Amino acid sequence: MAPNASFSFDYRVTHLEEQPPPFPQLTIECEVCDTFVDRAELVEHLEACAHDSSAPYMLKMMFLHQAKLENIEKWIDLNYKLLCDGHPLQLPKGICYHCPNPEDHRNERCKHLTRLEYLQTMLTKTEEDYQWHFTEAQRFLTKTQIEMLSLKQRRYLDDYFKKIEGENSDPTSNEPAFTAEEKEYPASTCAEIRSIERRNNEKMRDLQEDVERKSRENYIFQMEKRRNRHEEMIDYLTIKDRVSPDFELEFA
Ligand SMILES: [Zn+2]
Ligand SMILES: [Zn+2]
Numbered sequence: 695m696a697p698n699a700s701f702s703f704d705y706r707v708t709h710l711e712e713q714p715p716p717f718p719q720l721t722i723e724c725e726v727c728d729t730f731v732d733r734a735e736l737v738e739h740l741e742a743c744a745h746d747s748s749a750p751y752m753l754k755m756m757f758l759h760q761a762k763l764e765n766i767e768k769w770i771d772l773n774y775k776l777l778c779d780g781h782p783l784q785l786p787k788g789i790c791y792h793c794p795n796p797e798d799h800r801n802e803r804c805k806h807l808t809r810l811e812y813l814q815t816m817l818t819k820t821e822e823d824y825q826w827h828f829t830e831a832q833r834f835l836t837k838t839q840i841e842m843l844s845l846k847q848r849r850y851l852d853d854y855f856k857k858i859e860g861e862n863s864d865p866t867s868n869e870p871a872f873t874a875e876e877k878e879y880p881a882s883t884c885a886e887i888r889s890i891e892r893r894n895n896e897k898m899r900d901l902q903e904d905v906e907r908k909s910r911e912n913y914i915f916q917m918e919k920r921r922n923r924h925e926e927m928i929d930y931l932t933i934k935d936r937v938s939p940d941f942e943l944e945f946a
C-alpha cells in the first residue's frame with residue numbers, strides 16, 4: 695500500500711432519461727484498502743474501513759445533500775408530468791410553489807397561471823436551494839476523497855514507524871524500544887521519512903487539483919444537462935398552452 699498509489703474515481707453515467715440524478719453513478723475504489731466498493735455500500739464500508747477518520751461522515755453528508763437534490767427534481771418531474779397530462783398537481787407537503795401562504799392558495803391566487811407559468815414558478819422557486827445542495831454535495835465528496843488519502847498516508851507512516859522501531863529494538867534487552875523523543879533516528883532513516891512526507895504532500899496536492907477540476911467539470915456538465923431538460927419542458931408546455939389556452943390548474 696504505497697502512499698503515492700493512484701487515486702481513481704470512476705464516473706459512470708447510468709441515469710434514466712426521465713429522472714437523471716444530479717450526480718452520475720459513482721463506483722469507487724476504496725483507496726484505503728484497495729477494493730472496489732459499490733456506491734450503495736460505500737458508507738457502510740467506510741464506517742469499518744476508515745472508522746478512524748471523518749471520511750464516513752463526509753460521505754454521509756454528501757448523500758444527504760444528494761437526496762435533497764433528487765427530491766427537488768422528483769417533485770418537479772412529477773408535476774411536469776401532471777401538467778402534461780392535465781391531472782391535478784401534487785404539492786410537496788401541500789405547499790404551493792406560487793402562493794406566498796396557504797390562505798392565498800386556498801383563495802386560488804395561483805389559479806390564473808398557465809401550465810408554463812406554473813412550471814417556471816417551480817423552476818425559479820427551487821433554483822437557489824438546488825444550487826446550494828449541489829455545491830454542498832460536491833464539497834463533501836471532495837472532502838471524503840481528501841480524507842481517504844490522508845488516512846491512507848497516516849496509516850502508511852504509522853506502519854513505517856512501527857517497522858523501524860521494531861528493527862531498532864533489542865529483543866534481549868528489557869529497555870523499551872526507543873521513541874522519537876528519546877533517540878535520534880539514523881540519518882538514512884530521517885532522509886527516508888522526509889522523502890515519504892514529501893511524496894505524501896505532492897500526492898495530496900495532485901489529488902486536490904484533480905478533484906477540484908473534476909468537480910468544476912461535473913458542475914458544468916450537470917447544469918447543462920439540467921438546463922436542456924428544463925428547456926424541453928418549457929417548449930412542450932408552451933405548445934400545450936397554445937393548443938388549449940382555457941386549461942385551469944387543479945390541485946390534488
Ligand atoms: Zn476500504
Ligand atoms: Zn397556489
Ligand SMILES: [Zn+2]
Pocket residue numbers: 762823827
Ligand atoms: Zn433544501
